Amino acid sequence: MEQEETAVVIAAAAREGEDSQLIYRIQRPVYNETVIRTQLLNRKENTTTVCQKLAQKFQCSSKKAKAVALSFLPILTWLPSYPVKKYLFADVVSGLSTGVVQLPQGLAYALLAAVPPVYGLYSSFYPVLLYTFFGTSRHVSIGTFAVISLMIGGVAVREAPDNDFLSANASNMSEAIDVRGRDAKRIEVAVMVTTLVGIIQIVLGLLRFGFVAIYLTEPLVRGFTTAASMHVVISQLKYLLGVETQRFSGPLSAIYVSLNNVRNKIPSTNVPTLLLGLACLVFLYVIKVLNERFKKKLPIPIPGEIIIVIVSTGVSYGLSLSKDYNVHIVGTIPTGLLLPTAPNFFLLPKLLTDSFAIAIVGFSMDISLAKIFALKYGYSVDGNQELIALGLCNFIGSFFQTFSVTSSMSRSLVQESTGGKTQFFALMLGSVFQTALAAIIMVNLIGMFKQFRDIPALWRTSKIELAIWLAAFVASVLLGLDYGLLVSIAFAILTVIYRTQSPKSSIMGHVPDTGLYCDVDEYEEAAEIEGIKIFHSNSSIYFANSDLYVNTLKEKTGINPEDLQTARKYKDEAVTHEVLPQDYVVVEDQKNGQLGNRQGDSNSEEAVFLEPLSTVHSIILDWTAATFIDSVGAKAIKQAIKDYATVDVRVVIACCNRNLLVELDDLQFFTKDMTTDIVFPTVHDAVLHCLYSNSHASAAPTSSTT
Numbered sequence: 001m002e003q004e005e006t007a008v009v010i011a012a013a014a015r016e017g018e019d020s021q022l023i024y025r026i027q028r029p030v031y032n033e034t035v036i037r038t039q040l041l042n043r044k045e046n047t048t049t050v051c052q053k054l055a056q057k058f059q060c061s062s063k064k065a066k067a068v069a070l071s072f073l074p075i076l077t078w079l080p081s082y083p084v085k086k087y088l089f090a091d092v093v094s095g096l097s098t099g100v101v102q103l104p105q106g107l108a109y110a111l112l113a114a115v116p117p118v119y120g121l122y123s124s125f126y127p128v129l130l131y132t133f134f135g136t137s138r139h140v141s142i143g144t145f146a147v148i149s150l151m152i153g154g155v156a157v158r159e160a161p162d163n164d165f166l167s168a169n170a171s172n173m174s175e176a177i178d179v180r181g182r183d184a185k186r187i188e189v190a191v192m193v194t195t196l197v198g199i200i201q202i203v204l205g206l207l208r209f210g211f212v213a214i215y216l217t218e219p220l221v222r223g224f225t226t227a228a229s230m231h232v233v234i235s236q237l238k239y240l241l242g243v244e245t246q247r248f249s250g251p252l253s254a255i256y257v258s259l260n261n262v263r264n265k266i267p268s269t270n271v272p273t274l275l276l277g278l279a280c281l282v283f284l285y286v287i288k289v290l291n292e293r294f295k296k297k298l299p300i301p302i303p304g305e306i307i308i309v310i311v312s313t314g315v316s317y318g319l320s321l322s323k324d325y326n327v328h329i330v331g332t333i334p335t336g337l338l339l340p341t342a343p344n345f346f347l348l349p350k351l352l353t354d355s356f357a358i359a360i361v362g363f364s365m366d367i368s369l370a371k372i373f374a375l376k377y378g379y380s381v382d383g384n385q386e387l388i389a390l391g392l393c394n395f396i397g398s399f400f401q402t403f404s405v406t407s408s409m410s411r412s413l414v415q416e417s418t419g420g421k422t423q424f425f426a427l428m429l430g431s432v433f434q435t436a437l438a439a440i441i442m443v444n445l446i447g448m449f450k451q452f453r454d455i456p457a458l459w460r461t462s463k464i465e466l467a468i469w470l471a472a473f474v475a476s477v478l479l480g481l482d483y484g485l486l487v488s489i490a491f492a493i494l495t496v497i498y499r500t501q502s503p504k505s506s507i508m509g510h511v512p513d514t515g516l517y518c519d520v521d522e523y524e525e526a527a528e529i530e531g532i533k534i535f536h537s538n539s540s541i542y543f544a545n546s547d548l549y550v551n552t553l554k555e556k557t558g559i560n561p562e563d564l565q566t567a568r569k570y571k572d573e574a575v576t577h578e579v580l581p582q583d584y585v586v587v588e589d590q591k592n593g594q595l596g597n598r599q600g601d602s603n604s605e606e607a608v609f610l611e612p613l614s615t616v617h618s619i620i621l622d623w624t625a626a627t628f629i630d631s632v633g634a635k636a637i638k639q640a641i642k643d644y645a646t647v648d649v650r651v652v653i654a655c656c657n658r659n660l661l662v663e664l665d666d667l668q669f670f671t672k673d674m675t676t677d678i679v680f681p682t683v684h685d686a687v688l689h690c691l692y693s694n695s696h697a698s699a700a701p702t703s704s705t706t
Helices: 033-040 050-057 062-072 084-112 118-123 126-134 146-159 179-206 210-215 218-241 253-268 271-293 304-319 345-377 383-398 409-417 423-428 434-444 446-461 463-479 481-501 546-557 561-577 631-645 658-666 683-695
Strands: 008-012 022-026 141-143 166-168 175-177 406-408 505-510 517-519 532-537 584-586 597-599 618-622 650-654
Touching: 062 383, 084 118, 084 141, 084 146, 084 218, 084 304, 084 409, 118 126, 126 141, 126 383, 141 409, 146 179, 146 218, 146 345, 146 481, 179 210, 179 345, 179 383, 210 345, 210 383, 210 481, 218 253, 218 271, 218 345, 218 434, 218 446, 218 463, 218 481, 253 463, 271 304, 271 434, 345 383, 345 406, 345 481, 406 409, 446 463, 463 481, 505 546, 532 546, 532 683, 546 618, 546 631, 561 631, 618 683, 631 650, 650 683
Parallel strands: 532 618, 618 650
Antiparallel strands: 008 022, 141 406, 166 175, 505 517, 505 532
16 A cells, blocks of 8 residues: 555634534544555664764763852852842851851760761861752751761770770779760761761762652651651660660660560659750750641741750759769760871771661762752752762861761751851851750651651552551661662662562553553543554563463453464364265364354355454554563563464554564564564554454455564
């Protein structure tokens, strides 16, 4: 048939009323892939050589140098045009408000990191300044974060346990801990972990690995951070109760700590410490509720944390709580900043795995918050530059004795709610008992525990995402944050494999007076076309699901070539042994498994007809959802087409995208016996072809490739 495309007409209906619609009208021949390749599309020739591509890639120009400088130092994109009158006051207020929250949090989170509280102050200063120059988000607050601090503390305690620093007291022969030596070792471990975290993040950023955040799906992150909050609360119970407990790390550490506190330590609870802690908890919770309820009326949030620090320090000093009531205090906090010192690189081999986990978790928390604020305020963030910015904050900061940082949800919300516009707010920053710091930590985790509300919501919307949330939570609580993260990611990847191995499949039907095809089981208007089965699957075809795809195809269409072959064999045997009148001659007409009789020389008009094996003459594979295919999948489809051809069922392919066609060419899917004639650009093209071919079957017998 001569393939000449007729005129295409796209007309608009008269727009006299509000209900007028655009009319899409097109008249053209039925296309298959052979026609498209020979008459419609010609692939462009790429004349650029590899050397030319490399030369273009590394060609230097002032424009490219400026782009590189702006991408590496995002501050240059907004600071020269900073609107002082419009933004300065809001940024100053926001910076002071965020700093008021960050400083006591730094003291508190240092306890989670198993280092002296002053190192939390260092970690709240240097990284904040560095992120101002290298970060791409205008609203996140960089500094200490409970989850990251807890992960570092777990590593520090593992590498420097209390048992390694026991010394016998000469007077009573009782064991005591060399606190100074233990803390010095833990500081070494925390600083080295931070150095490695920085190096890993910088390398990943330079290698453009910002996309790794996509593997940390939101349900996984929320389940993981909720579990981390459980670890944080459990670790703070000893400060709230005023008791000394052994710190566990590794799998089941949360269970060990909980049982140890409940079984052994509750009877020895320090009552004054517990009362002070509960008072701090209630006060901070009330302040948080008031800040949330009146956030639009308050110029700045009520600084509950700093009030607690000031009041608890005064009460502790005035009432001699440490001396008279054995209330544990932080002790002396040194003034000034430390001189830069090099980390202890001899610890590197033991800390590499932990550092990688902390680097990924820290980045995922940062990029998640950064994207939320960027979407809300209409700007963009660069995942790769965020990796580099965090890496520099951690790497350079580690030389000044900081521990690993990331963005904080609570502080970022404070900064945003107080009107912060840019990272200029970071330039505005400026004897407490431990139970007050524990109360600060616990109250700041209330937002994390609200994530339990995800469970009923996910139950209604997505059972698989609920499974990811629960797997991340349970694994992280029981196995610890490092192993829990690995298990969570592995489980999330398994759900992807499960979805591709168990896709939704359907038989499509035509919607009258349209070119649309929909699931016949889902829509009343969709009707199957007689003699044609249109099979759709929401999946690509590869080694893991190719067998399932073919089996589902046979099940959904109700046509199994093996069964039809067996049925044909039985019918052939029945016809061969059947006794017929002498004036009939049996002639086998092998079209779609139908055996017919043709009248012989006798004048009798009677004939013997046998029922066809199948009323279906064509199957259309709708590959709209298929994005790739491998060699195993291609072989499975090719064999299925051949199997159906043996029982005179034509199989064609529709809606195959151009990239997938290139893969089929590379896999040598098309041959002389199976040409590109079986591929059609739309389902409608395929349907028209199958109807036409079947109507002319008597004159031109069809095969699987027509």
